[in-house]
Amino acid sequence: MRRTIDWADGAIVIVDQVALPAEYRTLTLRTVTELVDAIQRLAVRGAPALGAAGALGVALAATQGGDVRAEADRIAHARPTAVNLAWGVSRALAQLPHGPNAVLAEAQAMLDEDEQRNRAASAHAAEIVLDSCPRRTLRFLSHCNTGHLATVAWGTALGVVWHLHARNLVESVLVDETRPLLQGSRLTAWELAQAGVPYRVQADGAAAAAMARGLVDCVLVGADRIAANGDVANKIGTYGLAIAAAHHRIPFIVVAPTSTVDTSLATGADITIEERAATELTESAPPGATAFNPAFDVTPNALITAVVTENGAFHS
Numbered sequence: 001m002r003r004t005i006d007w008a009d010g011a012i013v014i015v016d017q018v019a020l021p022a023e024y025r026t027l028t029l030r031t032v033t034e035l036v037d038a039i040q041r042l043a044v045r046g047a048p049a050l051g052a053a054g055a056l057g058v059a060l061a062a063t064q065g066g067d068v069r070a071e072a073d074r075i076a077h078a079r080p081t082a083v084n085l086a087w088g089v090s091r092a093l094a095q096l097p098h099g100p101n102a103v104l105a106e107a108q109a110m111l112d113e114d115e116q117r118n119r120a121a122s123a124h125a126a127e128i129v130l131d132s133c134p135r136r137t138l139r140f141l142s143h144c145n146t147g148h149l150a151t152v153a154w155g156t157a158l159g160v161v162w163h164l165h166a167r168n169l170v171e172s173v174l175v176d177e178t179r180p181l182l183q184g185s186r187l188t189a190w191e192l193a194q195a196g197v198p199y200r201v202q203a204d205g206a207a208a209a210a211m212a213r214g215l216v217d218c219v220l221v222g223a224d225r226i227a228a229n230g231d232v233a234n235k236i237g238t239y240g241l242a243i244a245a246a247h248h249r250i251p252f253i254v255v256a257p258t259s260t261v262d263t264s265l266a267t268g269a270d271i272t273i274e275e276r277a278a279t280e281l282t283e284s285a286p287p288g289a290t291a292f293n294p295a296f297d298v299t300p301n302a303l304i305t306a307v308v309t310e311n312g313a314f315h316s
């Protein structure tokens, strides 16, 4: 599978995630404005992929001249919750004094790094899963999308499924559709189908019932920002999954690269949660309906079995 985001011929090339699963196509982004729009429409999304988008966006601005720092600021503020976006911008911007080629080289190095970090983090997490789950073949529950499409390549939480599927240890995956933008039923289901992994899509509201019926051995989720104490911001609905998993004594594993950890924040209470447009929810509501549409929630570390990075289990 090609990289979700890459650099080619002086532009940023992304897999257009809005078009999936109906169409697998790429978009070429030639300006910072086009990149910011793609980020805000979730044509490119997922914390590690946003880190790469931030870095490549600075490279785009630097190679085109103009006020690079102002353009970098626009990119960093395109979405507020995933710390990776600002991290990617900052890492690329640090090379600006050495010229645009140095900025681009740093951004491209980050693309290579991302896949390595994700493979390592998901490999560590796979071993923790095997140690935590008694059954020989495992039934996972996933939320949102944490695979290739959420990263430059490979994936974080779904990367655990790739590792264990290769060892014939995955029985099935219950895929939360993940309303309102359906990253699960559109993107995770598409990735699992591509990989030949058995899966079923379920309503987000079915997750607790699936656990109660003994259909889940382990819950696997990603992260958008991890506070110093191990609290995790992730797609809306993650907190409820963690409560249900704790009630049913089901391992709840978070997988993320260290670029998702924000030690400047003491706890999850300090994490800014993106509020998205009501129209994402009100298409079937009466005219004039308003909405509560946070894109993320915060799961306290006490409800999390393990937060796993490329360095192994994260300890606050």
Ligand SMILES: CSC[C@H]1O[C@H](OP(=O)(O)O)[C@H](O)[C@@H]1O
Binding pocket: 042, 045, 046, 047, 048, 143, 144, 145, 146, 147, 150, 151, 155, 156, 157, 183, 221, 222, 223, 224, 234, 235, 236, 295
């Ligand atoms: C591997 S990070 C994926 C992470 O990002 C998603 O958010 P979004 O689709 O809004 O970018 C979601 O929180 C996933 O867990």
